[in-house]
Amino acid sequence: MDTAYIPVRQSLWRFFLLFLFTGFFFGAAFAQTTGRLTGRVVAGAGPLSSVTIRLSGTRLGTLTDDQGQFTLANVPAGTHTLVASRVGFVRLRQAVTVTPGETTQLGDLTLNETAEQLQEVVIEGKNAYKTDIASSSLRLKTPLIEVPQNIQIVNRQLLADQQIFDMLEGVSRNVSGVTKQEHWDNYARLNMRGSRVAPFRNGMNVQSSWGPLAEDMSMVERIEFVKGPAGFMMANGEPSGFYNVVTKKPTGTTKGEATLSLGSFDTYRATTDLDGKLSDDGRLLYRLNLMGQWKGSFRDFEYNKRYTIAPVLKYKLSDQTSLTFEYTYQFSQMSAIGSAYVFSADGFAKAPRNVSTAPANLDPTNIRDHSTYVILEHQLADNWKLTGQLAYFNYNQIGSSMWADSARTGGVLYRNTSIWDAFNEGKFAQVFVNGEVVTGSVTHRILAGLDLGSKKYIADWNQSFPLYDSTTVFNINNPNYYLPARLLPNFDRSRSLQNRAGTNVLSQSYSGLYLQDELRFWQDRIRLTLAGRITTARDSQYGAGTDETVFTPRVGLSGSLDKHTSLYALYDQAFVPQSGVDARGRAFDPITGNNLEAGLKRDWAEGRWNSTVSVYQITKNNVLTSDPANPNYSIQLGQTRTSGVEADVQGQILPGMNLVLNYAYTDSKITKDTQSENVGTPVPGFAKHVTNAWLSYRLASGPLQGLGLSLGYQGQLERQPWGLTAGTASKLPDYFRADGTISWQNRRFSIALNVNNLFDAYLYSGAFYSWSNYYYWQAEAPRNFRLSMGVRF
Template sequence: MLYRALLLIISAALLSGGAFAADDEADYGHIAGKVLTTDGKPVAAVSVVLKDTRKMTVTGDDGRFSLKHIRSGNYELEASYLGHDRQVQTVTVSGGATTEVTITLNISSVNLKEFTVTDNRNPYKETAPSNSLRLNGLLIEQPQNIQVVTGRVLADQQITSMNDGIARNVSGVTRLEHWGDLYARLNMRGSRASAFRNGMNITSTWGPLTEDMSVVDHVEFVKGPAGFLMSNGEPSGIYNIVTKKPTGVTKGEATLMTGSYDLYRGTLDLDGKLTKNGKLLYRLNLMGQMKNSNRAYEFNKRYSIAPVLTYKFSDRTSLTLEYLFQHVNMFDAGSFYVFHPDGYAKLPRNFTTAEPGIDPTIIDDHSVQLNFQHSFNPAWKLTVQGAYTDYKQEGSTMWPIAVNPDATMIRGVGIWDAINRAEFGQAFLNGEFHTGAVQHKILTGIDVGNKHYLADWSQTIPLDSNNAFFDLNNPKYGSPVMGLPKFDRSKSLKERAGSNIVDQFYTGLYVQDELGFFDNALRLTLAGRFTYVQENSYGTKTYDNRFTPRIGLSYSIDKSMSVYALYDVSFLPQSGILENKDEKVKPVTGNNIEAGVKKDWMGGRWNTSLSAYRIIKNNELTPGPANSNFSVQLGQTKTEGVEFDLRGEIVKGLSLVANYAYTDSRISRASETAAVGSKKGDVVPGYAKHNANAWLHYKLEKGLLKGFGISAGFSYQADRTTWSWGGTGQDPMPSYFRLDGGLFWQKDRISVNANVFNILDEYLYSGAAYASYYYWQAEPGRNMRLSVGYKF
């Protein structure tokens, strides 16, 4: 009944727009405009406010903005760009008409580049989501916890990939395992966060390949289900990588980085116009990197090439073509693991079970994306995009064949060749209209995806034997008794993969109406999505479809503060091998109820958000406590938590990211076939109950030391669970604390940044108990990075 009611309400709102508005719309008009420099270049991220009203917005990359449904009359339009004087312009709004406005800031494009170089723009806070999130409005107005990690944060913390410390910047996000920087497994709210790139769900079983930060503009984290993006996923939420696009301003940046363990890295970012009229724009990012490890024999060499072209047919229509190629040459993906029968951290931090001479893992990852945007008028915009990804891997992974009670073992090296291909297509329409005094923000669209993953794990070759074990307490390297592994690749990968294939095809149709009352101070979101999923996973075929509703409520107490509540639903087809092989694996169904408050401070320089949530999941799979080769299907789990985030420029020169999350995830109803270790009240693996982080960045703005600054940050986790079930009576994970800090200097076009990580030189690790032994992955001890950048 709820589903039908929602559909009827949304349909009525869509169909009745013209009928109810005819008498009143003649009294209302729109403002559409652009903000330019003194020499005619567009300026992004300018705050535009219609004074004495609640109307406000932010300019896009093209400098354009729009304000809709304004009663006829004379107004003052105020444009502000951090670090510059506010510009106020008088505008007259006429009923039934759109008033075109051009605002000129007292800054040239040359000075704009200098302005970007000196980083006077708010570096740690975003006001609006990217177009790829599809939401038409400011972040403070959304009935959901959405956090944005800006490009400046990524640069200040010297983050080089999605595996490299980004989790510290968002409440409750933790990284599980390392996987040799192959892919980022990020968890939040008790389960895996789905990976998106430019609004497309590229999540796969062992992917995607972790993005290098040289191509990333910023990263958006959406907490909880996000029906406007997908419904066939974990209810914990998603992270969305937003790649760099042409800005229309000719500029460039080159950066060199060096650091501990023979890290050498160089990046080049070029941005500009290919035609004098500015219709054809380009962006080119290049990266090359090589580094070793605190453990012997491990290395990781990467390079990436990312050209982007944008053609602007007009101010209303654009077409963008992106290509990204990433190449990886690295040591065996599993060599990070260390094993011992007696507990965690029983071996030195730099201990390794790896052998020199093992063939490297080679990965080539291609992706192409085409994005078309057309604004019919200031109120309606169509976006159509498609993408193709092609990932090929040839390599291996290490895992023990046996770990003995006397701390000896037989090391095994298994083949890991894989192909990961996917095609995506999307079309969505954003629009606004009014029925009387009620504002409607419409989002409707279609998503289609086709994913294909296959892998060969069929060959495992021992390095040691029962007569010549590898001794963990007295290791010897260089001449394993069984020799180095040589795999048989005479057959095609498809033939070798057998049933190790995961295919997924899905189609999603959705419609959302955000109804605004009392001059849009109160916003009610009603939405529904129908998703069909067909999956063939490891030889098991599943078909499923669901209608998933979404209801949100948001109220702006004033322009700087809002409160919200949300109910959202998701489902996730899944596959696995149960101990009772005749038992069918059911899809995960989940729902999220949350409420929160958002507040902008000091005129929007920094903001805070506080949310509380409860997620119910049914039929979740998790590795079995007795044998992780089999899965356990839980009856129901409940995850509850509180999250707090602070980000922005607290005072001039002082920027801060700080967060805290309390998370508790437990089995709330055991299944009838629940195994030992999966009864009601048991903890669900994969999170830390207490998770706190902070990163402070302070730059001197005046005096002889102008441009110098200091950074400092910490990460803390307590009551950590392992990433899979621990055995009965085995040790828990200890608490985690890491302290980082550094110095930097910026002057004109030059920047120097040096950071020291794990200043206290703590033995930090994550891991789990497995059968009769423990395994863990240790982070490096105290280490440093130094980067020098030049902008031109």
């Protein structure tokens, strides 16, 4: 094991001694001159979440949770004015008195809707793009401005304004440094800080080698990007971070929305979102999201048919306890996987954008994706909450994939297709508790829990057929898309997938036990996070396996310069088990990673918009890359180091004007390698400079009330392709894409026209494939439009 990791037993002793010493020593050092405030905010429809609670004349504040509850700790004894506010509601001011060493319970505070809310054309409120608190599935009870880590959230309003249909589209543009890599059209691969970020759903790590199926946005409430390792969520994952897809849940308010969309390349889509109560007493709630889509393509004979069914039921057993049952079914039928890739011996972009490598008469690929959640939430006490989750994922794919055996000058391409039947199963369980303990004038925000997971992916890649013979060869400059019957593949599916897969089995089981204490000093001005996680992971790929138990510490420090500004620093660790062997039969060591990060966060204009600036350095040991002598195997590079600077701006900068603006500088290099000539060379698959913007303005009054205009761009400079080969002209050109929207909406109706790639640029990504001595790339769509019409009821 890498020396960067302290032996487990020794680390545990040091960690818990530090925990006890820091917490209780400082707690005893302060006299009990403070108390606590607790309460709940309600509106006509019930509990009200995301309400800002603050004490006038102090920097103390918080947000209400999903149950409308809040707690303020370390409140100086005496009389204060409590202010509760949320966009669309009348601000509430109430005098409160705090007694030293005691908890003052305020009961229910009622907020009333304003006339402005009744006429609001932006349904999500004025700060449509800004989110102040993470979802409960991220386990944090601390406002984002106080968390010692860079966390960025893409919410539902931003997804809707950009008309993003699924994770394969423009989600990445809204967060600094996130880029979408080439894809097979069945799952999303997003990179950040030099490597792939793991996909989570509702707080669970659902990543598999080729999955899960990219989520459709019809069922998504928000997407949370957590940068760098996060021991409170995982340790056995890439130190670049993860993104957490949060699905829609019942709100208790009866409402609905239906949307019809159409667009370029024969794209048609319909969605319905129903939310409400199934019982008069409001204990049984429901949410139902439905989606159906036919999406064509700018590439010939490429398409994707999808539909999604996502019902959710929530039952409140009592005021303290609730059970949520969630099921999602996604179906996708698409043209042959891999048809988006184009190959040429002449260089990049040597074919028209509409060229597809898939035969028109090849059978499609069908994917059926099921997921089920059961969530228990129980309020143990005013300041303690228990959450338990069970989840089951089942993914079944029947189809094929395309690649090229070789390419010749002049556009000649020798295509090949192989079967790609696959089954992916995931079983997950979590239980965690959030709570607070006060020792003197120090508040301890405790997070402790257990994670269990089991994943298994099996696939049949063992049957392949050439799509050419002596008389039929494909040419990208003069394509003939119909194969003669003699060349159509005839895959044998008479045996079960398990029998056909052979050693193509990838599995992982893991368990994680973690404890985190956020110590809050001097009326919450200083916050010290001490945490540790023990993770055991058993990983097996293609018949070779590993079994690792690792302790990963986490130390974070956050301080408030004032109630709107905070500084933070973080040290965290992660590890990634690596199964398999190299060409000589040697097993791979696990990746180990260390992260150092510091940043500045600030809310501006009374919290209407915020900014985050962070710097970081990630060191990864035992990194794998493709073996240049044998592409069927990998080799371990030794060590890579990724460092960078990131900046994000999000929120309402002027009345009616919302902005998302970000920039990232990333430098990722090989720092140690068995081949000395590789030291100092870039790591494949990142862009040194990434910048994006989305500016939206909507008129709130006058004869054109409800009219909105948006304009945005995506830019990448100094892009590194997936594969780097010395002596080849494989550097990718700079990337710039502009998009715009014109829309109108009122309380009930909306219409929006989005135009993407305004300048009709030929945009692509790819690499030089040294094994076959050709270039491959994927092109993006030329100028295109999407028109959506929605009604709320």
